[in-house]
Amino acid sequence: MNTAPAQPDAPMVQLLTPEGERVRHPDFDVDLDAGELRGLYRDMVLTRGFDGEATALQRQGELGLWPSLLGQEAAQIGSGRALRGDDYVFSTYREHGVAWCRGVSPAAMMSQFRGVDHGGWNPGDTNFHPYTIVIGSHTLHATGYAMGMARDGADSAVVSYFGDGATSQGDVNEAFTFAAVFDAPVVFFCQNNQWAISEPTERQTRVPLYQRAAGFGFPGVRVDGNDVLACLAVTRWALERARAGEGPTLIEAFTYRMGAHTTSDDPTRYRRDEEREEWEAKDPILRLRRHLEALGHADAAWFEQIEAEREALGKRVREEVRAMPDPDTMAMFENVYADGHALVNEERAQFAAYQASFANGEVK
Known part of the structure; x- marks a missing residue:
């Protein structure tokens, strides 16, 4: 099993300790109401x-x-x-x-x-x-x-x-x-x-x-x-x-x-x-x-x-x-190309035929 690394010592900006105590930083600070x-x-x-x-x-x-x-x-x-x-x-x-x-x-x-x-x-x-x-x-x-x-x-x-x-x-x-x-x-x-x-x-x-x-x-x-x-x-x-x-x-x-x-x-x-x-x-x-x-x-x-x-x-x-509606299964073929494409049209027709082969959840 891996373990998380022991990070090298490095300065870290902190204004609020894990105990909820407010501390000040010489370069970064914020005062909120x-x-x-x-x-x-x-x-x-x-x-x-x-x-x-x-x-x-x-x-x-x-x-x-x-x-x-x-x-x-x-x-x-x-x-x-x-x-x-x-x-x-x-x-x-x-x-x-x-x-x-x-x-x-x-x-x-x-x-x-x-x-x-x-x-x-x-x-x-x-x-x-x-x-x-x-x-x-x-x-x-x-x-x-x-x-x-x-x-x-x-x-x-x-x-x-x-x-x-x-x-x-x-x-x-x-x-x-x-x-x-x-x-x-x-x-x-x-x-x-x-x-x-x-x-x-x-x-x-x-x-x-x-x-x-x-x-x-x-x-x-x-x-x-x-x-x-x-x-x-x-x-x-x-x-x-x-x-x-x-x-x-x-x-x-x-x-x-x-x-x-x-x-x-x-x-x-x-x-x-x-x-x-x-x-x-x-x-x-x-x-x-x-x-x-x-x-x-x-x-x-x-x-x-x-x-x-x-x-x-x-x-x-x-x-x-x-409550989100199911997507139109044919929508994935839209907007693939701005002006359409013969291969996409062929794939759309094949998929439509495949979808049409189902009736009441069973293949015809």
């Missing part, structure tokens, strides 16, 4: 809630697959709330918390995994690109989009999310090169959850991932990925750099994937239970709850209200997913 802190807590709880519902729906046969974000809520909500409305996001398939921050509904996130569409939202409405399944390819899309925005004179930035395993992909390194050379207003946000499916980070790199940025000529920062305040502060700083024309930044959010890679994965085959238990003590939601309680910003009644909201959201998500 009680309402803003409660808002971050609510975002994380609701995101974890509908993420858990999606896992349950997959187990019940309602979804084909689901990649859980369990344990990574702080990295996603903190960075997601740092974005402005005119910024643009290119993500992988696990950034449900960021999608939530951009106004994408949980049902829309799940429709692709139910197989009813190829992406459940219009990116033009949310500035959030549809989930990218191919590992690392979207970092090039993000860099190109950022270069285009800069040429248009837009005062906006792009964030590209990916995992630790993606840093071994050539596409990601090519994106780093283009972004650096052209000072693209892009933030590369790596959620280092320490496992690329069953491969630990030590199989990906011998140095902390954030240090890779130096080789391309732009800054890298490691942040406590279970600290929502630190993720918010560092991402805000990186976005401001990008908007000011100072080029890209690599953020390594050091966190942990509490669940399986996807619902088709069994993490007990490659990692120890003790490792998960160690990270449960660093839970991002519990950390912020302790902070809110210590400040007197939230009482038991308020936490119960958020729990009730989470349960109501889960019920609504279940109803919306189960």
Whole structure:
């Protein structure tokens, strides 16, 4: 059985300890009022809630697959709330918390995994690109989009999310090169959850991932990925750099994937239970709850209200997913080519004939 790597000692930005104690950092900080802190807590709880519902729906046969974000809520909500409305996001398939921050509904996130569409939202409405399944390819899309925005004179930035395993992909390194050379207003946000499916980070790199940025000529920062305040502060700083024309930044959010890679994965085959238990003590939601309680910003009644909201959201998500209509089986032949294609037409006819050969579930 593999074990997660003992990461080399590296400075890590932290503003909130696992015990919920507020600490200060000389270069990165953020001051939020009680309402803003409660808002971050609510975002994380609701995101974890509908993420858990999606896992349950997959187990019940309602979804084909689901990649859980369990344990990574702080990295996603903190960075997601740092974005402005005119910024643009290119993500992988696990950034449900960021999608939530951009106004994408949980049902829309799940429709692709139910197989009813190829992406459940219009990116033009949310500035959030549809989930990218191919590992690392979207970092090039993000860099190109950022270069285009800069040429248009837009005062906006792009964030590209990916995992630790993606840093071994050539596409990601090519994106780093283009972004650096052209000072693209892009933030590369790596959620280092320490496992690329069953491969630990030590199989990906011998140095902390954030240090890779130096080789391309732009800054890298490691942040406590279970600290929502630190993720918010560092991402805000990186976005401001990008908007000011100072080029890209690599953020390594050091966190942990509490669940399986996807619902088709069994993490007990490659990692120890003790490792998960160690990270449960660093839970991002519990950390912020302790902070809110210590400040007197939230009482038991308020936490119960958020729990009730989470349960109501889960019920609504279940109803919306189960009510989704089955897709038209012939739709897969549409939009393959803009002007049609003889081979596609032939395949469509063959498939239609095959479908017509069934009557009452039996081949004629």
